Amino acid sequence: MKLEAIIGLEIHAQIATKTKMFCSCDNNAFGAPPNSRICPVCTGQPGVLPVPNKKALELGVKAALALNCEIPRNSKFDRKNYFYPDLPYGYQISQFDEPISVNGKVEISLNGEKKEIGITRLHLENDAGKLSHVGNFSLCDYNRAGTPLMEIVSEPDLRSAAEAKIYAEEIQKILQFVGSSNADLFKGEMRFDASVSLREVGTDKLNPRAEIKNLNSFRALESAIDFEIGRQKKLWSANKIPDSDSTVGWDEEKGETFLMRAKESAADYHYFPEPDIPALVLEKEFVESLRSELPELPLARRERFVAELGITDDDARNLTESKNLANYFEEVAKISGNAKKSAAWILSELLARLHEAEITIEEQKITAENLGQLVKKISTGEISGKIGKEIFPEMWATGQAVEKIIESKGLKQISDGGEIEKLLDEAITKNPDAIADFQNGKERALGAIVGEVMKLSKGQANPAKVNELLKKKLAE
Numbered sequence: 268m269k270l271e272a273i274i275g276l277e278i279h280a281q282i283a284t285k286t287k288m289f290c291s292c293d294n295n296a297f298g299a300p301p302n303s304r305i306c307p308v309c310t311g312q313p314g315v316l317p318v319p320n321k322k323a324l325e326l327g328v329k330a331a332l333a334l335n336c337e338i339p340r341n342s343k344f345d346r347k348n349y350f351y352p353d354l355p356y357g358y359q360i361s362q363f364d365e366p367i368s369v370n371g372k373v374e375i376s377l378n379g380e381k382k383e384i385g386i387t388r389l390h391l392e393n394d395a396g397k398l399s400h401v402g403n404f405s406l407c408d409y410n411r412a413g414t415p416l417m418e419i420v421s422e423p424d425l426r427s428a429a430e431a432k433i434y435a436e437e438i439q440k441i442l443q444f445v446g447s448s449n450a451d452l453f454k455g456e457m458r459f460d461a462s463v464s465l466r467e468v469g470t471d472k473l474n475p476r477a478e479i480k481n482l483n484s485f486r487a488l489e490s491a492i493d494f495e496i497g498r499q500k501k502l503w504s505a506n507k508i509p510d511s512d513s514t515v516g517w518d519e520e521k522g523e524t525f526l527m528r529a530k531e532s533a534a535d536y537h538y539f540p541e542p543d544i545p546a547l548v549l550e551k552e553f554v555e556s557l558r559s560e561l562p563e564l565p566l567a568r569r570e571r572f573v574a575e576l577g578i579t580d581d582d583a584r585n586l587t588e589s590k591n592l593a594n595y596f597e598e599v600a601k602i603s604g605n606a607k608k609s610a611a612w613i614l615s616e617l618l619a620r621l622h623e624a625e626i627t628i629e630e631q632k633i634t635a636e637n638l639g640q641l642v643k644k645i646s647t648g649e650i651s652g653k654i655g656k657e658i659f660p661e662m663w664a665t666g667q668a669v670e671k672i673i674e675s676k677g678l679k680q681i682s683d684g685g686e687i688e689k690l691l692d693e694a695i696t697k698n699p700d701a702i703a704d705f706q707n708g709k710e711r712a713l714g715a716i717v718g719e720v721m722k723l724s725k726g727q728a729n730p731a732k733v734n735e736l737l738k739k740k741l742a743e
């Protein structure tokens with residue numbers, strides 16, 4: 268029997284607001300002392316009233332629009348009831364049957380093949396606090412309680428762990444480009460739940476699934492799904508096909524999933540409309556004004572880089588890793604007038620250094636203007652690539668402009684006609700064969716002469732000038 272995996276993802280992403288979902292506490296509590304970003308509202312004291320954060324709603328709608336969702340005019344918040352010590356209200360304020368958005372889709376590409384993944388809905392909710400377990404005690408930090416979240420639920424359209432990872436990465440990029448979430452996995456701003464089941468290829472029945480909870484990295488997402496597919500395949504081949512949904516956890520160290528509980532259903536949560544918050548009415552004008560603020564999305568940008576700037580699909584993918592990197596590349600390409608060379612310098616020289624120094628494009632010293640000028644000088648032949656490679660490390664270390672580095676390092680280009688002629692004569696004497704080959708019609712043979720001149724000048728001769736004078740000499 269040939270089996271296929273049916274995978275759906277729920278992605279929770281922290282919305283990039285200044286304050287929490289229903290109170291004015293600081294939403295950026297990363298690294299703050301425990302329980303230092305709390306108030307009576309987010310700790311559920313008696314008599315308090317939640318007030319929805321308008322910015323969180325706007326950013327949620329923008330994200331939904333970027334995921335091609337429909338925004339119904341009417342939506343509302345609901346209470347999802349359950350007890351847990353990190354949830355002081357005894358319920359979570361979420362959205363059940365009338366979320367802010369439905370019916371979206373996102374396009375992913377895996378090994379050059381494009382595929383559309385359906386988005387069931389994107390809804391808003393607030394986060395719980397955080398428990399940590401020390402010896403026999405459990406400690407509760409409510410800094411995260413009340414943080415605005417969006418939950419993005421996909422259709423079960425994913426067929427492999429690799430696809431699920433690519434999809435999650437694409438969602439992360441979209442949220443970052445739109446500015447709805449920083450989606451920083453390291454800070455826990457994005458988490459995944461993955462539902463996995465198997466079925467016989469050719470059938471369309473959905474079998475009971477295992478939901479893997481709280482995966483917090485792309486690697487964990489991929490490994491956990493792979494493991495779960497393998498585990499279920501063994502059950503199928505032993506004829507023990509799962510007959511009910513289950514909730515499982517991921518043990519990173521052991522590299523395996525473990526059973527947490529039988530999956531709860533919506534009825535277990537006894538959802539009902541949140542009585543303290545009026546229903547939402549999102550007018551068309553409000554939605555359309557947010558749509559008009561959407562930036563160019565990662566996929567569109569990648570395709571434009573390939574079509575307009577003539578760089579490869581792989582390079583375009585790497586250069587749209589973040590919005591800031593994409594902006595930086597575009598600026599460098601514009602200033603240098605040479606997109607391919609700009610891409611090459613950024614991808615081979617700059618990114619390697621960023622990686623090594625573990626910093627981001629915003630934290631390094633080379634401005635787009637300075638790199639653009641360097642690439643321009645190289646591509647117009649004003650300086651050689653070799654000198655460029657000497658200038659670059661200095662630029663990285665000091666952030667200085669090209670001219671200044673050329674001056675201070677004595678890398679002055681040799682453009683003087685007389686001096687280059689002397690070098691040319693010497694090179695021609697050394698390579699009589701090259702000239703003979705050229706005269707026999709081998710145009711390429713001249714490369715040896717130019718190379719010799721560059722060597723003799725220690726890379727400082729102006730290559731454009733060398734070519735020009737050589738052609739002139741041969742035409743005589």
Ligand SMILES: [Zn+2]
Nearest residue numbers: 290292306309
């Ligand atoms: Zn608060």
